[in-house]
Amino acid sequence: xxxxxxxxxxxxxxxxxxxxxxxxxxxxxxxxxxxxxxxxxxxxxxxxxxxxxxxxxxxxxxxxxxxxxxxxxxxxxxxxxxxxxxxxxxxxxxxxxxxxxxxxxxxxxxxxxxxxxxxxxxxxxxxxxxxxxxxxxxxxxxxxxxxxxxxxxxxxxxxxxxxxxxxxxxxxxxxxxxxxxxxxxxxxxxxxxxxxxxxxxxxxxxxxxxxxxxxxxxxxxxxxxxxxxxxxxxxxxxxxxxxxxxxxxxxxxxxxxxxxxxxxxxxxxxxxxxxxxxxxxxxxxxxxxxxxxxxxxxxxxx
Numbered sequence: 001x002x003x004x005x006x007x008x009x010x011x012x013x014x015x016x017x018x019x020x021x022x023x024x025x026x027x028x029x030x031x032x033x034x035x036x037x038x039x040x041x042x043x044x045x046x047x048x049x050x051x052x053x054x055x056x057x058x059x060x061x062x063x064x065x066x067x068x069x070x071x072x073x074x075x076x077x078x079x080x081x082x083x084x085x086x087x088x089x090x091x092x093x094x095x096x097x098x099x100x101x102x103x104x105x106x107x108x109x110x111x112x113x114x115x116x117x118x119x120x121x122x123x124x125x126x127x128x129x130x131x132x133x134x135x136x137x138x139x140x141x142x143x144x145x146x147x148x149x150x151x152x153x154x155x156x157x158x159x160x161x162x163x164x165x166x167x168x169x170x171x172x173x174x175x176x177x178x179x180x181x182x183x184x185x186x187x188x189x190x191x192x193x194x195x196x197x198x199x200x201x202x203x204x205x206x207x208x209x210x211x212x213x214x215x216x217x218x219x220x221x222x223x224x225x226x227x228x229x230x231x232x233x234x235x236x237x238x239x240x241x242x243x244x245x246x247x248x249x250x251x252x253x254x255x256x257x258x259x260x261x262x263x264x265x266x267x268x269x270x271x272x273x274x275x276x277x278x279x280x281x282x283x284x285x286x287x288x289x290x291x292x293x294x295x296x297x298x299x300x301x302x
Contacts, residue, residue, distance in 0.1 A: 020253055024254075027255075030105070030106065031266075033098060039212050041098060047220035047221050049196045055225050056185055059185065059229070078175040080190065085169075086172050091165075096159070097158075099161065101274060108163055109165055126177075132288055142277040142279070142280030249285075
């Protein structure tokens with residue numbers, strides 16, 4: 001008994017650090033996108049997806065000893081739908097960051113857990129607790145404050161794209177539960193393959209060059225390894241020993257740090273609406289996670 005008592009906290013602490021590290025890596029998306037000179041969302045995603053797919057091919061092969069393509073076949077239709085949802089989420093995310101402030105986009109991305117809760121209720125017949133309904137109401141208030149943007153249609157389009165990105169991530173979350181699979185890496189690998197085909201086709205259709213400058217290509221490629229790939233690996237390993245409520249709270253590291261990096265490197269300051277609405281939304285997420293953690297014993301994610 002005493003041995004188990006001493007081992008568990010060490011394992012949990014390591015998991016928390018890994019998940020937090022994933023959030024730190026994911027939080028660099030705004031800075032990476034801001035450092036791009038000329039490439040647009042389709043070109044950025046094409047290059048990022050090529051590198052991400054190659055990176056995850058190596059990681060999945062190393063972790064499982066199986067072909068990543070075989071792992072993709074095993075997750076079936078839910079994996080295909082989840083992968084396509086991720087492509088939509090990636091697209092909306094990068095467009096949002098190019099069209100509005102990083103702070104605005106990142107806080108709106110954080111509404112994904114509430115969207116997942118609603119989708120889970122409708123599709124998977126999972127009950128939504130009263131405190132989650134209350135938190136969703138408060139979150140809607142925060143989102144309303146943020147999207148009440150008087151700076152023009154571009155910012156509003158960015159806000160809508162950010163919410164669309166959050167919906168894409170919510171659909172991805174639901175497909176993992178629908179397919180009874182907690183392994184996200186094969187689905188993300190599949191999303192990278194889909195994105196290569198889709199983004200390459202869009203670039204050709206729009207007459208956009210497939211060859212980027214060395215600067216833009218290097219940044220977009222680096223996003224595939226460091227911003228997305230390495231973060232996913234850390235999250236996949238760490239989340240197995242971290243309760244779901246804590247995962248929600250740790251995900252706020254990405255939301256808080258992303259505007260910080262851009263402010264530190266480029267001096268981008270959030271608007272007053274973003275600060276007020278973002279604070280309301282983050283309080284709703286944190287309150288819902290803490291309330292959920294008190295209502296039931298922590299359960300490790302798959």
